[in-house]
Amino acid sequence: MQHLPADLQAAVERTARPGADVSACADRGDNRPTACEVERLRGRRRVLAHDQEPVFEASMDDLDQAVLDAVVERTRGIAPRIFGKADRMDVLVKLGAVAEDPEESGRYVPTLAGLLAAGFFPQEFFPRLNVTFTAYPGVTKAHLDGVRHSGTQTVNGAIPEMLERSLELLREHDIPEHLLPACREAIVNALQHRDYSPGARGAQVQINLFADRLEILNPGGLYGAASLSSLQHGISAARNVRLSQLLGSTPCGRPGEAPGCVVENLGTGLPRIRAALQEASMPEPELRDFGTAFRITFFKRSPAEEERGGKPWADFKAALISELEKTGGMSVAEIMARSGLSRNTVFSKLRDLKLRGLIEAAERPKSPKQRYRLVGGRAPK
Structure with missing residues (x-):
């Protein structure tokens, strides 16, 4: 059995689950830490x-x-x-956006932080430092009806572009506006604090949307003094100090919005996420630190909770799928009554779900008895 270097043993013992084999990475089964895992664990003990x-x-x-x-x-x-x-280039050097080429006097090149904050296409040099967005029709990656997912989309560009495009994809998949502030904070945190060491540059930030939850996963666990407990109180540690500093001054925002910057380096990410969820009457997020990765999960309210709240369905797709799984089929009038939405809005959302192959009409077009059911689901009652 290959053991971790002695200087890492204490760090692993502090972060391992109770009863876990701290000699290596038990989750993989062979009890041998990879070079990448050792490198990431070393990174938790030094700047x-x-x-x-x-x-x-x-x-x-x-x-x-x-x-x-x-x-x-x-x-x-x-x-x-x-x-x-100060001279413009001097400012950029001090901020860590650019560096002088030691072999060519007067030549400046971007740093990794500079490319991520202000690059036209950082993926030209680091193809996997991007975001993947995948929407799954059910609650697992392998859905029972055989449809695994509606397609994975790769989001490229500098961090401001990846952030805004990721939010656009969430909007396109019916995530309501009042939940987007929490989603934005989580995506920013994933891009800002992910592991950018050479061994981790082959891994992407993942945004996985399921019928009942949204998961955001980034390479690299919590860093330095940060812990799941300290995050609750706004105490954080920046793995990428220069990048964090740059993003605090990097412009970001949708056209027509008041100008702002990508992040605030105040350790307020999780408190702001929780405040946004509380305002939207949503469940608490789940945080998981895997050592070499970090995941935050947002859970959607169930349709029953939506009905008790007397509010329109916050997530139309998830609520409708849940209702159709129980009833087998519903008419437009029934969907309007359950969702609290107008006829035009319901028709628009049904059309989108039909195009995505999630639901189908049970009767011929324009039938007065028309009902909608899940593709491959039970016959409507």
Whole structure:
């Protein structure tokens, strides 16, 4: 049996589950830690600077200069005594967005943090530092009707673009607006705090949407002094210090919205998530630290909870699927009564679910007895 290096044993014992085999990664079954797992565990005990690495294959042309200008302007406004009269490139170097090439005087190249915050296409150099979004029709990845998922979409770009596109995908899949602030915080946290060490650059941030929940998974467990307990009180530790600093000044937002920045480096991520969920009368999120990965899960309210609350279905698709699984089929009038939505809204949502292959009409088109059922489901009653 291969044991972990002695300098990691204490760290593993502190983070392992009670009774777990702390000599290695028992979840894999062979009790041998991989080089990547050892590297990540070492990272929990010392300050790393993977986000500060210069990307010598890239050039300043790979960075959006307008974004860099906005970062510099905001930085000068926040700390005018330090940066007010500083040269633009000097500011960017001090922020960790760019670095001088030691082999070519006067040449500057982006750092990893700079590419992630302001790059046109960071995936040219790091193809897997992106987001995958997958919507599953049921509550598991293998659904009973044989439909595994409605397609995985890859989200590329710098972090501001990946964030906004991920939120657009959630909107397209009927996540209501009042839940998006919590989702936004979780996606930002995943992109900001994920593991960017060389061994983890082949792993993506995953957004997995199920009928009953939303999971956001990022490579890299909690870092440094952070723990599941400390997160509840807004106490955090930044694995990627330079990236976090940059994102605090990086502009982000949908067209027409008030301008803002990607993150606030105040350790308020989880408290803000919980506040948003409480305001929406949603269940508490579930947090899981796997050591080499971190997952946050948002649970949807059941249709019964929606009805008791006297509010429209917060998640139309999940609520309708649940009702159709119980009843076998429903008319538009019944769906309107249960959901609290208008006829036009119900028809629009039914049309979308039909196009996605989740439901089907049980009668001929325009039949006055028309009912809708799950594809491959029971016959309507």
